[in-house]
Amino acid sequence: MAGGRCGPQLTALLAAWIAAVAATAGPEEAALPPEQSRVQPMTASNWTLVMEGEWMLKFYAPWCPSCQQTDSEWEAFAKNGEILQISVGKVDVIQEPGLSGRFFVTTLPAFFHAKDGIFRRYRGPGIFEDLQNYILEKKWQSVEPLTGWKSPASLTMSGMAGLFSISGKIWHLHNYFTVTLGIPAWCSYVFFVIATLVFGLFMGLVLVVISECFYVPLPRHLSERSEQNRRSEEAHRAEQLQDAEEEKDDSNEEENKDSLVDDEEEKEDLGDEDEAEEEEEEDNLAAGVDEERSEANDQGPPGEDGVTREEVEPEEAEEGISEQPCPADTEHLQQLE
Numbered sequence: 549m550a551g552g553r554c555g556p557q558l559t560a561l562l563a564a565w566i567a568a569v570a571a572t573a574g575p576e577e578a579a580l581p582p583e584q585s586r587v588q589p590m591t592a593s594n595w596t597l598v599m600e601g602e603w604m605l606k607f608y609a610p611w612c613p614s615c616q617q618t619d620s621e622w623e624a625f626a627k628n629g630e631i632l633q634i635s636v637g638k639v640d641v642i643q644e645p646g647l648s649g650r651f652f653v654t655t656l657p658a659f660f661h662a663k664d665g666i667f668r669r670y671r672g673p674g675i676f677e678d679l680q681n682y683i684l685e686k687k688w689q690s691v692e693p694l695t696g697w698k699s700p701a702s703l704t705m706s707g708m709a710g711l712f713s714i715s716g717k718i719w720h721l722h723n724y725f726t727v728t729l730g731i732p733a734w735c736s737y738v739f740f741v742i743a744t745l746v747f748g749l750f751m752g753l754v755l756v757v758i759s760e761c762f763y764v765p766l767p768r769h770l771s772e773r774s775e776q777n778r779r780s781e782e783a784h785r786a787e788q789l790q791d792a793e794e795e796k797d798d799s800n801e802e803e804n805k806d807s808l809v810d811d812e813e814e815k816e817d818l819g820d821e822d823e824a825e826e827e828e829e830e831d832n833l834a835a836g837v838d839e840e841r842s843e844a845n846d847q848g849p850p851g852e853d854g855v856t857r858e859e860v861e862p863e864e865a866e867e868g869i870s871e872q873p874c875p876a877d878t879e880h881l882q883q884l885e
Contacts, residue, residue, distance in 0.1 A: 586626035590637045592646050592713075598637065599665040599701065604679065606638045607648060607658040615657045618674035625679045632683050645719075649712025650700045665701065667694045 590598070590605065598605065606622055608615035626636035641648040641656070651660060651667075659670035661682070668691040672678045682688060697704040718740065725736040 585623060586629055586636060587623060588635065588637045590639045590647065591644055592709075595639075595647055595650075597635075598662045601664070602634045602683075603662040604634060604636050604670070604683075605651075605660045605662065606636075606674070607641055607651065607653045607656060607660075608638060609641050609656055612656045618657055621674055621676045621679070624676045628680065632680065634683055645716030646709040646713035650705050650709035652698070652705065652708065661688045661691075663688070667700055668692070669694065 587606075597603075604625070606615075606618075608619075622636070622638070629636050639647050641653060651658070657674060659672075659674060661668045661670050668688050670679075670682065670688070670691075672682060694700070696702065699705065722736050722740070725731045725739070726733055
């Protein structure tokens with residue numbers, strides 16, 4: 549019985565002692581300040597600090613699981629920043645869309661190394677040992693820097709930062725309409741479409757006004773002179789074209805005449821050749837007849853002479869017939885002449 553009663557009393561005393569210890573230790577533990585992070589948040593107002601010295605930057609989003617896995621490694625790397633003589637920063641792309649556009653961040657998490665305003669992309673894992681070796685062994689020297697228009701400090705990337713900032717503000721405004729005010733999403737889209745059209749018309753009107761302000765019209769007499777000069781130039785060009793066409797026509801006519809003259813000369817030459825050939829044939833025939841007659845006179849008696857004459861007369865008749873020109877040949881010769 550006594551042992552049964554002592555059991556509950558001992559447990560009650562033990563519980564009271566534990567409560568007293570917890571009460572005394574609680575305020576002391578609450579009084580200890582939390583450990584301060586060595587990672588410096590970067591915003592659009594203080595990002596120019598990375599232009600001096602050596603920095604490592606991390607771009608992350610609160611909802612990104614891969615970013616959350618590297619948080620502890622990044623904090624450990626930042627604690628050794630004094631030993632490594634490097635500053636460590638981080639950028640929340642949700643709160644700072646302009647910086648994500650300036651560095652053209654397309655994947656998360658994204659790491660960048662900066663040395664005296666020269667930026668390089670770190671593509672290794674976000675583990676403490678790899679990050680530490682990247683700085684100690686100066687592996688960043690073998691990485692091609694972001695120069696020219698790709699540099700975050702360039703004018704091109706400054707414009708990109710402005711576009712990303714505008715898109716971030718539009719996204720926040722859309723969330724305000726749909727979440728806070730409870731407006732349907734399609735109503736928000738219609739509002740942005742109308743706002744875009746109105747803004748475009750307004751910018752067009754501004755450009756027209758600016759052009760009218762800077763455009764200086766010419767005096768009336770100068771404009772009339774310029775119009776007259778333009779017309780005279782056009783008339784002069786038309787005359788030149790007409791002259792060129794006439795010259796071409798004249799040259800073509802001359803070429804045609806020359807070709808006709810050449811053809812006529814060729815025809816005349818052919819006619820002269822034909823006549824010369826005919827005269828030669830006639831001469832040859834006459835010479836042949838004279839030779840035959842002389843041979844006949846030298847050879848024999850009168851009977852034979854009669855025979856030869858009878859033989860020659862038909863030949864002369866045939867020659868006379870052949871010498872008479874054909875009507876078709878005469879017509880051909882007249883056409884050639």
